[in-house]
């Protein structure tokens with residue numbers, strides 16, 4: 311059956327101390343709303359209607375142009391019910407899901423459960439250890455829903471109720487069109503939750519889906535909520551990796567962003583930052599103080615401490631770092647070692663090749679079993695353009711060499727230490743460039 315989605319994002323974020331609306335505030339790695347949209351856009355909604363307001367309308371334009379959503383403008387932020395009613399003319403499906411726009415951790419599993427509800431009205435609740443700020447579900451002795459009361463209208467015993475309204479609903483649209491509610495008199499706002507005022511006929515029509523993990527339903531109103539949601543985000547990311555068989559040591563200091571796919575026998579030691587997309591094959595080991603983004607590390611690759619990796623791939627048994635910077639599409643084949651204080655970019659490294667100390671390798675293709683000595687510099691830039699170096703198999707580059715690209719060092723070429731290579735080297739040749747040494751005896755004794 312066709313179903314629409316309405317995201318409420320027309321509020322002024324008045325409890326959020328930033329000129330930017332909370333839904334566009336950067337949360338982890340992107341605007342908060344994009345976390346929600348990532349999930350919502352993957353589901354088969356006919357249309358995603360976003361209720362925008364003064365603070366958000368322009369910001370949503372780009373998403374509308376991309377075809378992800380369509381905007382409906384709420385003139386005044388008169389409350390969540392008013393926001394939903396503003397969207398009503400745009401809803402064309404027989405059913406619609408309604409989501410508060412400030413829920414960055416909501417996932418598809420929770421959305422699917424409410425989509426599958428057959429009741430005229432459904433809402434998601436959860437038991438919250440710290441329910442402050444949320445509307446509370448009041449239940450009678452028979453556990454039937456008796457009312458939803460907003461935090462600021464709670465009195466007496468009602469404060470201890472910790473079942474909260476998540477801000478996620480589903481409606482039969484014909485039913486929704488006939489609903490009449492009145493403005494909350496105390497707040498002078500149209501609350502969506504007035505649907506469930508004490509004695510309301512809609513209480514009995516409502517199916518309640520209770521979610522176990524309250525963290526996934528976190529709503530962001532204040533800085534404190536924002537910080538709390540960040541904490542939950544990282545907890546959930548870590549838990550997901552542990553479920554995939556990854557061992558996390560010093561785990562509170564491991565920050566995982568985006569989609570990270572782990573495997574059995576992967577070990578990650580904090581502190582470190584991992585930014586997806588990322589795939590870590592069995593046996594991968596990541597030591598502390600590393601920042602790693604957008605990598606694909608094959609079996610038993612080890613990453614030493616204080617390394618920075620961004621957009622690289624390795625094959626099996628590669629040893630990286632410590633103190634390595636490897637970036638920009640570098641690909642390292644199996645059993646190679648790129649070690650301490652090496653910077654490597656836009657390069658391809660063949661099997662079993664070693665560059666273990668102090669080197670700059672840029673725009674280079676190296677064959678198998680090469681050895682790059684300490685302080686070797688691939689001089690790839692002539693001030694105007696970048697050039698590549700090609701090294702065949704089993705090439706030996708002694709310490710303190712400069713390879714002036716473009717240059718080709720054929721198989722088995724052997725470059726003596728301290729050589730500046732300015733021309734292609736034939737296979738198997740030795741090249742050295744050294745000024746003769748002068749020895750002046752007793753120089754200091756004179």
Ligand code: UD1
Nearest residue numbers: 318319320321387388389390393411444445475476477529
């Ligand atoms: C709301 C619920 C509360 C629930 C909580 C869950 C109501 C009255 N209360 O409270 O029961 O526990 O969410 O997090 O719904 N918005 C508009 N137009 C408006 C007002 C709000 O589009 O006129 C949007 C906001 O931008 C926001 C969403 O609706 O994304 C929810 O509004 P918010 O003010 O955050 O509601 P809460 O007070 O958190």
Ligand code: CA
Nearest residue numbers: 412529530531
């Ligand atoms: Ca909220």
